[in-house]
Amino acid sequence: MSKPGAYTRADVVDTALRLLDQYGLADLSMRRLAAELEVQPSALYWHVPNKQTLLALVSDQIIGRAAPVDDLGDWKATTLAGATAIRNALMAFRDGAEVVSSTLALGLGADGALARIRGGIDQYCPDAEIARVSAESILFLVLGQVWHEQQRMQADSLGVVAPAVEANPEDAQAASRVLQEQIDSFEFGVGLILAGLETRMAAVR
Amino acid sequence: MSKPGAYTRADVVDTALRLLDQYGLADLSMRRLAAELEVQPSALYWHVPNKQTLLALVSDQIIGRAAPVDDLGDWKATTLAGATAIRNALMAFRDGAEVVSSTLALGLGADGALARIRGGIDQYCPDAEIARVSAESILFLVLGQVWHEQQRMQADSLGVVAPAVEANPEDAQAASRVLQEQIDSFEFGVGLILAGLETRMAAVR
């Protein structure tokens, strides 16, 4: 904003996020991003040290846009709400889960995701180590599931394989059923971990 | 084997697996693989339609080398043994978890992994849908954890960040403690899901 025509780092990240959502991670190259900004590829390296860092910043944006988590009284409900907020944030951008997974594996960004899930757990679990491992388990579960779903959505849209439900004239109905199944298995999986943690906590007492 | 000097698909996959373990996924290119086989890059496309498929075949090798799972009587112990076998298989090759994660997300191969985990669950859980979702949850957890660990190992070896435990003269002791912590949190996480499933099953009855 110092000069017209001069981009800021935030502009670069925002554009990367938009390209990610429009064309997917495979087509998000530094050169394509530069072209979109009508700038030479080398110009990007003034704003960002490398692509890895850029993707970490993109991940932070994705996670940062997750809805704030209310304290619902019940710690299990609160934790599920946190996990759901992360899930929805990942789903809001094409290949969101893959991008966040890789930068998280690199230990680069997106620690906000863990924090959001720990909110509910910490208020009930006194052992910080147990809380951390439990929250990580939930996060891995959410990332794995959403990644799987997003890949499926893309495969379906490309017609690579037959959609799970087809040959049904009421496509909207079928699609909503698939969606419901995904939500169900999401809540089921998180519920398993929460129930397991509860058992574990009760046993110690 | 038809002519000396003529490679088979298995040769290509084996060499890819070896390069993966030696240099990591980032340096496993079709061109490098071709060079290793002393062949032109284009020659690979006679054996394999594309890189994606090659990586799926590599994944199948990684998972296929997992130890067979004995029935331990207790379904929880059997399932944990299955998950541990998968974990060890992933750990046996550099970037094993990342390779398997991505091809699994593409829905390409490595279904053997799910099957191995379901072995223990199926013999106790009558509902196939619940068994499937539970096994998937465990698989996502294992993949996420091992990916995380393998990335940490690489970061440590490159000296990018300070290792978790350092400044200790007894390095071997510190390393074995880290290893034990990883195994503990692995068994803890899987244990949560198994305990949760048990609770869930008991409630239905």
Add this chain to the structure above:
DNA sequence: ACCTGAACACCGTTCAAGT
């Protein structure tokens, strides 16, 4: 402070042609 121009060292994939 922000960007261009040019270069370096790579990619995956296709396809006609060879043996």
Add this chain to the structure above:
DNA sequence: ACCTGAACACCGTTCAAGT
């Protein structure tokens, strides 16, 4: 059946130089 040679359309990154 298995591979070469040559090409196409790309990559990420560096770095001197410009304004």
